[in-house]
Amino acid sequence: MSELELIQVDILYTGMGLPIRSGAVVVGGQTIAAAGDFDTLHAQYPQAEQGRTVNVISPLPVNAHAHLDMSDYAFRALPYFQWIPEVVIAGRLSRGLAGARKGLEQVRASGAAALGDIVWPGTPEVMAWLLTEAEMSGVAYWEVLDPNPATANATFTQVVQDVARFRPLERPGGMRLGLSPHAAHTVSHKLHRLLAAFTRRENLPLQIHVAEHPSELELFASGTGPLAESFAKMVQFSSPGLTLPEVLGRAPDPKLTPVSYLADLGVLDARPTLIHLVNVTDDDIRTVAQSGANVVTCPRSNANLQCGTFRWTDFVAAGVDVALGTDSVASGETLNIFDEIAAARRIHADLDPRLIVRAAVKGGHRVLGSKAPFLRRGEAWDERFVWPSA
Ligand SMILES: [Zn+2]
Structure with missing residues (x-):
């Protein structure tokens, strides 16, 4: 089983709906395992190593x-x-x-x-x-x-x-x-x-x-x-x-x-x-x-x-x-x-x-006239989704 990292994020934009506050992305082996509310994912993935806290995660701007x-x-x-x-x-x-x-x-x-x-x-x-x-x-x-x-x-x-x-x-x-x-x-x-x-x-x-x-x-x-x-x-x-x-x-x-x-x-x-x-x-x-x-x-x-x-x-x-x-x-x-x-x-x-x-x-x-890719389970993780700190 690959190691999972839970990245905590102030603002998460998955490309769907509105960006959310206090989100998280769970990443394992360069793939997104989950993206959503921090508390929910923290409870769902107790085995994930809680790593960084970052400002914004989104598809590339x-x-x-x-x-x-x-x-x-x-x-x-x-x-x-x-x-x-x-x-x-x-x-x-x-x-x-x-x-x-x-x-x-x-x-x-x-x-x-x-x-x-x-x-x-x-x-x-x-x-x-x-x-x-x-x-x-x-x-x-x-x-x-x-x-x-x-x-x-x-x-x-x-x-x-x-x-x-x-x-x-x-x-x-x-x-x-x-x-x-x-x-x-x-x-x-x-x-x-x-x-x-x-x-x-x-x-x-x-x-x-x-x-x-x-x-x-x-x-x-x-x-x-x-x-x-x-x-x-x-x-x-x-x-x-x-x-x-x-x-x-x-x-x-x-x-x-x-x-x-x-x-x-x-x-x-x-x-x-x-x-x-x-x-x-x-x-x-x-x-x-x-x-x-x-x-x-x-x-x-x-x-x-x-x-x-x-x-x-x-x-x-x-x-x-x-x-x-x-x-x-x-x-x-x-x-x-x-x-x-x-x-x-x-x-x-x-x-x-x-x-x-x-x-x-x-x-x-x-x-x-193009589409933002979605950050969701199964999509490839890219370190560039993490915004440089403001
Ligand atoms: Zn101009």
Whole structure:
């Protein structure tokens, strides 16, 4: 008979239902003999050697939102509207396969089970590598950026061609192709509609950055503020004379929010995953809940770019599935999902930590369309199920 070890755990998530407090896992010969309530298992397995007490045991967590191709950037904390031009755009020459490879190593070393990664269209070699070679499952979202409605049809035609070129590269167990219209305001209304209809038809997973910084609300409400100003400057390089009402297909309006704008365009009908959603109204939260869209929160990135704090409790109360992502190293500091979880526990100190555990595992799998394995009798035991101590 093999030796049994009973591991006591503060929070146990078996992948089913809600995580429980004061749990235990009984392990024998690299196999799970039982997982459940501590008192029950302690009584059922008197012969088991009571070993460690650990903080959390769960299936491996998921990093639901990253930008691997930015892994050669240096971390820099700046307000979001300044960070986009001064960090992301200024550093674009450092984007590419070398950074993506380095980033994936960090994601793998952190013990993430799967990854949602945004791929910049300037580095198509990263997409080809992710789909054909990268040792990771999840979704690689091909990013689309074009605020000019005059070029929406041409850009859309190109995206359709890109999808036709990339999709045959998918392999079982590897990454799947998805699309990411970059943000509510950096893709024209016309292109948003075309992409939403296309992703529904093609059943492509979708991620969009939405309501990241308070200045994004201001852009939609009045067309003023620091993001509206920096966006207007950027747009003039590629599309001189293009105005915000032309981009949005309507005038800014105090009742308009990034979420209501996307809902009006039919984008939420494509069940996208919405990234960030920090600056939202109560109506926005209801709209997101009704649409069935998932949400990914990136607590460190939001703090570092002065975006505010995600209304986690309100989203959970509305029945929205929340996942966790690191974002890029340029705003999130590292690609280690456990660093993000630790920050989430610090920043959301009032939130039941079991919700954070569930978000990191099941929320992430929901976003990526995969399933968390269950920790139950007969399944293989993996030491990585024990979370690093916080
Ligand atoms: Zn992002």
